[in-house]
Amino acid sequence: MTKNHAFRYLWMGQSLANCGDVFYIVGLMTVIYADTGSAFLMALVPFVNTLSRFTGDLTAPLMIESAGVKRMLVVSQAGKTLLLFFFAVLSSLDIKDALWGIFLFVAIISFLDGWATPSRNAMIPNLVVPEKLVRANSFLSMLDQCVNMGSWAVGGVFAAWLGGTSMIWLTGILFALSTGSLAMISYTDDRVRWRKPMSRESPWQTVRDGWIILWRTPVLRVIAIIDGMESLAFVVWIAAIIYVYVQEVLHVGAAFWGYINFCFFAGLLISGAAGLRWSSFIQDNLKQAALAGLFITGLVTLWFGCNTYPWLALFLSLLVGMANQMKEISFQTLIQTNTKKEKMGKIYAALDAIVSVMFGSGTVLIGFLADQLGVRFVFILSAVLSFLTFFIFLIHVRSEKPERFSI
Numbered sequence: 001m002t003k004n005h006a007f008r009y010l011w012m013g014q015s016l017a018n019c020g021d022v023f024y025i026v027g028l029m030t031v032i033y034a035d036t037g038s039a040f041l042m043a044l045v046p047f048v049n050t051l052s053r054f055t056g057d058l059t060a061p062l063m064i065e066s067a068g069v070k071r072m073l074v075v076s077q078a079g080k081t082l083l084l085f086f087f088a089v090l091s092s093l094d095i096k097d098a099l100w101g102i103f104l105f106v107a108i109i110s111f112l113d114g115w116a117t118p119s120r121n122a123m124i125p126n127l128v129v130p131e132k133l134v135r136a137n138s139f140l141s142m143l144d145q146c147v148n149m150g151s152w153a154v155g156g157v158f159a160a161w162l163g164g165t166s167m168i169w170l171t172g173i174l175f176a177l178s179t180g181s182l183a184m185i186s187y188t189d190d191r192v193r194w195r196k197p198m199s200r201e202s203p204w205q206t207v208r209d210g211w212i213i214l215w216r217t218p219v220l221r222v223i224a225i226i227d228g229m230e231s232l233a234f235v236v237w238i239a240a241i242i243y244v245y246v247q248e249v250l251h252v253g254a255a256f257w258g259y260i261n262f263c264f265f266a267g268l269l270i271s272g273a274a275g276l277r278w279s280s281f282i283q284d285n286l287k288q289a290a291l292a293g294l295f296i297t298g299l300v301t302l303w304f305g306c307n308t309y310p311w312l313a314l315f316l317s318l319l320v321g322m323a324n325q326m327k328e329i330s331f332q333t334l335i336q337t338n339t340k341k342e343k344m345g346k347i348y349a350a351l352d353a354i355v356s357v358m359f360g361s362g363t364v365l366i367g368f369l370a371d372q373l374g375v376r377f378v379f380i381l382s383a384v385l386s387f388l389t390f391f392i393f394l395i396h397v398r399s400e401k402p403e404r405f406s407i
Helices: 003-036 039-067 069-091 099-127 130-162 164-183 188-193 203-216 218-237 239-250 255-277 279-284 286-306 310-337 341-373 375-399
Strands: none
Touching: 003 039, 003 069, 003 099, 003 130, 003 164, 039 069, 039 099, 039 203, 039 341, 069 099, 069 164, 069 341, 099 130, 099 310, 099 341, 130 164, 130 255, 130 279, 130 310, 203 218, 203 341, 218 239, 218 286, 218 310, 218 341, 218 375, 239 255, 239 341, 239 375, 255 279, 255 310, 279 286, 279 310, 286 310, 286 375, 310 341, 341 375
16 A cells, blocks of 8 residues: 555544544533533533543553554544444433533543544654655645534534434544544554564653653754643633633624634635645745744734734734644644654654643633733733744754754
């Protein structure tokens, strides 16, 4: 099987899984609210999801080391499939009597997601040639956004038409199809891995290996610091903060909240398409592209927080989406080109853990600051953090030995 076929099975399987993830959340929210009427219980879902995913990220290196990234990706998706079918049966019962079981399933599914994401990202450099990494990352990023945007819209319609329980059954079917697609990926490195002697590392050594590599590799260390700060800064773009911004700053109807979100995701898509179109240029100028993305994100976020014109807010949210996506594509490629393939799963697990814990804690902190100091303040704070990440990366680039690029 050629690398092109293997990459096709990867993006097909991941798209089905992403679609299922959205349908699962929509169905879950519908079931919980319909049977309990509790907004608090609905709010617990993202909290449990973040905490469990962080735990999965911490244990991912152990699983990847013993099974390999392809097997880990298939096992995690197959596990989610089985859980969803059990979940569908459970959701047919009285939700109030089985509520603890619902949150237990949420925790386990999120835990398995902590295995899946590092495995997927670690597979990409083995499925495409190095000079096509930017193109592959741009394509996957654009596809992810298309699936997410479409799934939320379609999921809402299906939930109203079919009901929450039927949505969960549908998710199980999508997960089963995803598992089949991922299982068809031909991944030679994993087959070779099984013939090698078992590692003599202790579990603790295996878990900390990725963190040690992050710290000792200058470019990876800087990316980890920036990703953590950016995860905190980007909390301002979650739905709850944007909703308050629309009400208190723009003084327009709630529908404008949806328009801003749409423009933000449209910016992500445009930047992904640009990555496909000019992949060679970006590949040769990864660090400049990342610097541009960080600086523009800070500048536009500051402008967004000070803005009072509704239609200008739409344009600014589009620019933020474009700039952030360009930074993400550049960083993704830098990670893949500065890491040994056998260590990549551990690196991504560590990075995903940092992002999860920073974003999870950031939602609480930013929400508190928005209540106490106003929504404008948190956007200005976000802009300051983005500018700090720009200067951190600029200092790193200038401190490196001269390469074929210059700043």
